[in-house]
Amino acid sequence: MVLALQWQEDAQTIRLLDQTLLPVEERYLDVDTVDTLVAAIQSLAVRGAPALGAVGALGVVVAMRQAESEGWGDERLQSEVDRIRLARPTAVNLAWGVDQVRAAMPSGPETVLKMAKAVVEEDEAANRTLSRLGADWILDRTGKQQVRVVTHCNTGALATSAWGTAYGIIHELHDRGALEVVYVDETRPLLQGARLTSWELTRDGIPHLLEVDGAASSTIVRGLVDVAIIGADRITANGDTANKVGSLALALACQRAGIPFVVAAPSSTVDLATAHGDDIAIEERDAAEVLSLGGHPTALPSTPVYNPAFDVTPHDLINAIVTDRGVVEPAARPDPNLLASVAS
Structure with missing residues (x-):
């Protein structure tokens, strides 16, 4: 079974199968910035309501890691998380995924990552049940x-x-x-x-x-x-x-x-x-x-x-x-x- 998205532990990035290139080419994107993630969402490199929920949750981790490396303040960080949340307006899962982990942000990226991984795992279980x-x-x-x-x-x-x-x-x-x-x-x-x-x-x-x-x-x-x-x-x-x-x-x-x-x-x-x-x-x-x-x-x-x-x-x-x-x-x-x- 193909995996459209994965969390890369070593690089601390989201790996996305670029769906704009299928079926001609199977190429992956490694997402480590909010700009890259928003662009991937809006270009439909990643798409589908449940997938957007998963990348929304993982995207909060990406934003927090970028904030640490670039010295963002909390206001900038929250604004960047909002950019992810609102990248596509019709699909409710994107905002839902962000909201599932956002309240845990004060506890640090490791806590948020653990919760985001749970979102991903729960989605597969839900899909098999339905x-x-x-x-x-x-x-x-x-x-x-x-x-x-x-x-x-x-x-x-x-x-x-x-x-x-x-x-x-x-x-x-x-x-x-x-x-x-x-x-x-x-x-x-x-x-x-x-x-x-x-x-x-x-x-x-x-x-x-x-x-x-x-x-x-x-x-x-x-x-x-x-x-x-x-x-x-x-x-x-x-x-x-x-x-x-x-x-x-x-x-x-x-x-x-x-x-x-x-x-x-x-x-x-x-x-x-x-x-x-x-x-x-x-x-x-x-x-x-x-x-x-x-x-x-x-x-x-x-x-x-x-x-x-x-x-x-x-x-x-x-x-x-x-x-x-x-x-x-x-x-x-x-x-x-x-x-x-x-x-x-």
């Missing part, structure tokens, strides 16, 4: 011995500390002999499905078909899949979820086709402080991501662009939210405080 729960729920709901799945973006080991969330469920189904095939959306504009999910599925020997995003709704409505499984970057108190833009189209198609639409995420992704999806800040990214592909222009440079990184799926379109603390069914049991029982 994968079992999700596979059980899907097989029970569909009544099938083998299922055909469609997924969007990347939710595997590359997006987490290890194993994966929605991808983890897919892996669990495969290990049980209960998976027929996965349809993988390419995930425009940065192709996380094509570059990352297909790469992981190939490494893991899991049968799959890559499709353009525009094909996904038809794939679902034509009856070619039995369930859609995606991840989440934020889940609100009522069960609305934010995920990579294009996710909402799958949910609408699943409702039309009458098949389950499943969201998988660790309990740390649940944000009880946000009541519903209308309150989620949607990150808008650089126009260049849409105007070119692989360094080659796909439109005139002067073309106006709207490039939201995420969309919000309303709870009434979601048949199951699978977390490490259990499964809730927003469409069947609407409740403004639905997620309270599984929140971290």
